[in-house]
Amino acid sequence: MPVEDMHAGIHELDIGGRKVLATRNMMPGMSVYGERLIVEDDVEYRQWDPGRSKLGAMVLKNFDIPIEPDSAVLYLGAASGTTVSHVSDMLTDGLVYAVEFSPRTMRDLIQLCDQRPNIIPILADANKPHSYAHIVEKVDVIYQDVAQPNQAEIAALNSKYFLADHGHLMLSIKSRSIDTVASPKKIFKEEVRKLENGFDIELEVLERKELDPFHEDHLGVLARLFVEDEQ
Amino acid sequence: MMKQEFTVWFGKLRLDEEGGIMNCSLFDKDPEMLSKVVTSLQENVQSVPLKRPDLREAAIECGFVELEEDYDILLREVCIKAAKSQISRTDTDDARIIQAVEALDDIDKNVNELSERLFEWYGRYFPELDMTGEELARFVASYGSRANVPAEHKLFEKASSSMGSELSFADEELLRAIANNICSLYDTRRYIENYINTSMESVAPNLCNIAGAPLGARLMSMAGSLQKLAAFPSSTVQVIGASRALFKHLRSRAPSPKHGIIFNHPVIRNAPWWQRGKLARALAAKISLAARTDFYSGEIDRSIAEALERKLENIRQANAVAPKKEPHPKPHSREKGSKRKQGARNRKKGGKS
Ligand SMILES: C[S@@+](CC[C@H](N)C(=O)[O-])C[C@H]1O[C@@H](n2cnc3c(N)ncnc32)[C@H](O)[C@@H]1O
Numbered sequence: 144m145p146v147e148d149m150h151a152g153i154h155e156l157d158i159g160g161r162k163v164l165a166t167r168n169m170m171p172g173m174s175v176y177g178e179r180l181i182v183e184d185d186v187e188y189r190q191w192d193p194g195r196s197k198l199g200a201m202v203l204k205n206f207d208i209p210i211e212p213d214s215a216v217l218y219l220g221a222a223s224g225t226t227v228s229h230v231s232d233m234l235t236d237g238l239v240y241a242v243e244f245s246p247r248t249m250r251d252l253i254q255l256c257d258q259r260p261n262i263i264p265i266l267a268d269a270n271k272p273h274s275y276a277h278i279v280e281k282v283d284v285i286y287q288d289v290a291q292p293n294q295a296e297i298a299a300l301n302s303k304y305f306l307a308d309h310g311h312l313m314l315s316i317k318s319r320s321i322d323t324v325a326s327p328k329k330i331f332k333e334e335v336r337k338l339e340n341g342f343d344i345e346l347e348v349l350e351r352k353e354l355d356p357f358h359e360d361h362l363g364v365l366a367r368l369f370v371e372d373e374q
Numbered sequence: 375m376m377k378q379e380f381t382v383w384f385g386k387l388r389l390d391e392e393g394g395i396m397n398c399s400l401f402d403k404d405p406e407m408l409s410k411v412v413t414s415l416q417e418n419v420q421s422v423p424l425k426r427p428d429l430r431e432a433a434i435e436c437g438f439v440e441l442e443e444d445y446d447i448l449l450r451e452v453c454i455k456a457a458k459s460q461i462s463r464t465d466t467d468d469a470r471i472i473q474a475v476e477a478l479d480d481i482d483k484n485v486n487e488l489s490e491r492l493f494e495w496y497g498r499y500f501p502e503l504d505m506t507g508e509e510l511a512r513f514v515a516s517y518g519s520r521a522n523v524p525a526e527h528k529l530f531e532k533a534s535s536s537m538g539s540e541l542s543f544a545d546e547e548l549l550r551a552i553a554n555n556i557c558s559l560y561d562t563r564r565y566i567e568n569y570i571n572t573s574m575e576s577v578a579p580n581l582c583n584i585a586g587a588p589l590g591a592r593l594m595s596m597a598g599s600l601q602k603l604a605a606f607p608s609s610t611v612q613v614i615g616a617s618r619a620l621f622k623h624l625r626s627r628a629p630s631p632k633h634g635i636i637f638n639h640p641v642i643r644n645a646p647w648w649q650r651g652k653l654a655r656a657l658a659a660k661i662s663l664a665a666r667t668d669f670y671s672g673e674i675d676r677s678i679a680e681a682l683e684r685k686l687e688n689i690r691q692a693n694a695v696a697p698k699k700e701p702h703p704k705p706h707s708r709e710k711g712s713k714r715k716q717g718a719r720n721r722k723k724g725g726k727s
Binding site for chain 2: 222223238246247248249251253256257262264266271275278279281
């Protein structure tokens with residue numbers, strides 16, 4: 144079974160001709176949400192279903208994933224940790240700050256944090272970066288999947304507070320959280336415009352692609368904090 | 375203005391205007407204590423300078439930890455502790471809803487008793503008045519004596535020709551006071567219903583979506599918590615409320631002991647009798663799934679409602695025609711009850727659909 148490295152920590156396994164996205168399991172023997180464990184050459188991988196993870200879909204859509212093994216990542220909208228667990232796998236020498244505001248969901252996330260050494264749980268509202276500025280360091284990557292009407296604003300606000308120079312922002316925009324009737328294309332255009340010009344922070348959108356067929360009406364966006372001395 | 379204090383998880387930093395550290399006073403490396411600092415700063419939000427040092431660098435610079443690794447280990451421990459304690463405090467969202475459901479029942483009981491009293495008492499002065507419940511209370515609260523019903527009121531004729539006895543001033547004051555109380559109980563009732571509706575949307579959005587907020591809240595209340603409801607098999611969900619002990623205030627109008635309160639769901643209530651059992655089974659299955667989704671993931675899953683709709687439609691189509699004979703005659707003979715009883719039932723119905 145050939146293993147192809149797609150990015151540091153992200154692999155594509157070939158199981159009898161079927162390509163399967165996976166991360167290398169940091170906690171061998173443990174499946175987090177019922178995903179399949181696959182062993183190859185004494186290495187255990189966890190299957191990563193792009194239909195359940197927007198980040199997984201972004202990988203398959205060939206986004207240039209900015210997460211490196213030693214990155215500090217701020218993850219907004221961690222939910223019960225499905226995707227966070229794969230980010231945790233990638234960060235062999237890094238740390239992910241997982242922000243989630245639903246206490247019920249946070250309970251599951253904490254179980255994951257108990258198992259893994261590199262996830263810091265934060266029960267907070269991503270609209271209020273003030274409420275976790277005493278915890279979160281400057282990060283290399285912000286990943287956001289909150290499905291809120293003001294997604295762009297939340298992303299910009301957090302970038303302003305926490306993104307290190309040259310840091311990257313990745314977000315999944317769900318058109319139906321913004322407007323259920325307007326055309327997704329129009330919404331996406333407006334959200335990208337807002338990200339680039341709508342707030343008092345300079346973000347440069349590097350890539351934008353829709354996440355179908357994995358997620359309908361979702362746009363993946365990769366942006367970078369624009370830093371003056373680069374010019 | 376120039377200098378700013380910024381408290382972080384490991385200590386208090388004094389910063390210059392460029393965000394450089396002028397001075398730091400470190401907290402003890404006690405995870406329990408630090409987790410309290412973390413939660414209290416989350417709740418009492420401080421103003422955060424945009425220009426501020428990186429926390430990890432600051433911790434090392436101030437000598438809180440020597441190695442980055444120690445920073446990670448301690449921060450993780452502190453944040454897990456903090457999150458756990460925050461959860462155990464907020465985890466009672468469903469408990470608040472359950473209190474609200476029980477408050478509704480208390481109010482219904484009071485309203486029913488007071489309304490019957492008002493009906494009986496006021497009936498002596500205005501026996502022709504064909505009103506019960508809230509309508510009667512509003513009427514008495516605004517007019518009191520028959521003599522105050524204005525000429526343009528549709529009941530003016532009845533009021534002026536009534537055979538009832540005269541109402542003394544003292545009695546009128548008393549009856550109005552009782553009526554006002556009833557009205558305000560009705561207002562509180564609506565207020566609580568609104569509260570349940572909005573809280574259910576955030577605490578159990580899927581359950582709310584499938585069962586409706588009032589029924590969802592009631593199921594939660596009877597199960598004891600959202601967790602318990604999520605743990606029930608759907609066959610149990612189907613009969614929740616069937617036991618008299620569990621749902622005592624339904625005593626007077628429970629249609630049949632084997633039917634749980636989900637039979638109050640319009641999908642079942644409005645269905646022909648021969649489809650009800652099957653529809654209830656399908657509904658119970660999805661209610662159970664919705665409660666589990668709410669409890670375990672907290673995310674909204676629209677596919678539950680879509681699957682339910684398909685299932686219900688299939689049942690309706692496959693059972694379009696009535697079978698030959700009704701297996702058990704349903705005790706719907708209640709319609710014949712006295713006027714007053716009917717009034718009381720209608721009042722109750724308001725909150726239980
Ligand atoms: C679509 S789910 C995220 C799924 C997750 N990223 C994954 O792939 O495993 C969105 C999550 O964001 C959370 N959320 C929504 N608004 C939020 C906010 N303002 N602050 C923090 N979390 C939020 C929701 O509670 C929900 O769990």
